[in-house]
Amino acid sequence: MKPEQIWQAALGELQIQLTKATYDTWLRDTRYVAFEDNVFFIGTPTGYAKDWLENRLYGTIRRTLQGISRKTVDVKFSVWANAVEGVKVVQNLHGDPTPKAHAKSATVAAPSHFTSDGRILNSKYRFENYIVGKSNRLAHAACIATAENPATAYNPLFLHGGVGLGKTHLLQAIGNYCAAQGMTVLYVSAEDFANELISSIRSHSTENFREKYRKIDVLLMDDVQFIAGKDATQEEFFHTFNALHQNNKQLVLSSDRHPKSFNTLEERLRSRFEWGLTVDIQPPDLETRIAILQSKAEERGREVPADVLDLLARRVQSNIRELEGALNRLLANADLLKMPMNAQLVDHTITEWIPSHQTPTPDAVLKAVAETAQVSLDELKGPSRKKEIAQYRQMAMFLLREEAEQSLPEIGNLLGGRDHTTIKYGHEKIKDEVECNSEVRRMVSQMKERIYNRR
Ligand code: ADP
Ligand code: MG
Secondary structure, three states, X not given: OOHHHHHHHHHHHHHHHOOHHHHHHHHOOOEEEEEEOOEEEEEEOOHHHHHHHHHHHHHHHHHXXXXXXXXXXXXEEEEOOOOHHHHHHHHHHHOOOOHHHHHHHHHHOOOOEEOOOOOEEOOOOOOOOOOOOOOOHHHHHHHHHHHHOOOOOOOOEEEEEOOOOOHHHHHHHHXXXXXXXXXXXXXXXXXXXXXXXXXXXXXXOHHHHHHHHHOOOEEEEEOHHHHOOOHHHHHHHXXXXXXXXXXXXXXXXXXXXXXXXXXXXXXXXHHHHOOOEEEEEOOOOHHHHHHHHHHHHHHOOOOOOHHHHHHHHHXXXXXXXXXXXXXXXXXXXXXXXXXXXXXXXXXXXXXXXXXXXXXXOHHHHHHHHHHHHOOOHHHHHOOOOOHHHHHHHHHHHHHHHHOOOOOHHHHHHHOOOOOHHHHHHHHHHHHHHHHHOHHHHHHHHHHHHHHOOOO
């Protein structure tokens, strides 16, 4: 295996070993730079990420690399820039990166864009490599329209959808597009916005903070659900929003839910979020999942037989991040175990993966269903024949069987003493609908996310 493949395989492993937040924050945007004298040189987007990886994750990453390459290797991190003109900026910003590393990466990668505070927009998130299907067509079209005509088409543009469905990808694609036209872009997660605000208050520099957020052309704020319930942050964002909107600047926001389903969002912010266009992204259907896998395999320069991609897409339904993770693992397994790319390899990849999701308890499943559906446990278990409740109950049957591995009679007991034939029918019904009804698919994925504590 080539060193770069080993690094990709290690990322696949780490994605499973670490929490999603840790992986996404520190590893997702790293890149392989070089391998020399048994040392992996890995690029990080910021000096901060470099420090963090060195101090907290070094051991884990090194062990993972050794496990895969089956020899003693070391790993070194440095701040990368993926364009020649970027190198200087990054050096100025973050000190002294490994020059050798840059010489190599500079020649291969696409130009990257810097946001107004020197953060790098990730150039891997572009419109060109975003696969469009029924589940995200509208969101994609709205993002293109916004990127082409900022502050005229839809303002704000509000994207919502479950985890791993491509919100960040689209936000960054708008950013890359607008930055290439020379606009001042700022991409920030709502969490970073909140943290920056707090530290500016602490250091008495709120004026600078405001100044920074008010002089940009395009503000991309990711995961705005984070500011709900945080009064000071909401207040500040309210003013930022108004200042930008009044000056005809574009705002693009993303969230895991529709503005209407925020319980603790101030009314005046909620109504502003709905001023422009609100579009959702649904979990992808089978065809889109296959197309995504094809494109990701191509990006990697790998050939995977169509029937293998098809099988993999059928097995991983939840979200695109997991789909990518499964493909990474499949490729790593093919290389490491020298297995041919066939159904058996898919099986191996999926079963190996499952132990990392511990089997949840039936109670955890019922709780997650009730919370997602916003009904009480009593309603779920009770006799109500109301259409929605009956459907949520069937989703519970499905998840108790698929995720908690309960038998039909056990599920009958858990759900207030129902007959096992009722359970069987409910399970099968949802199993079909997950494939053909996007509302059901979306609801069931949200329930799974909650079961596995991913939100
Ligand atoms: P979110 O922000 O909604 O949690 P991300 O934008 O981080 O999701 O997407 C997760 C991963 O899936 C990313 O690597 C992204 O590039 C990829 N992805 C998501 N949607 C698509 C798509 N339609 N086409 C190609 N890749 C996608
Ligand atoms: Mg995201």
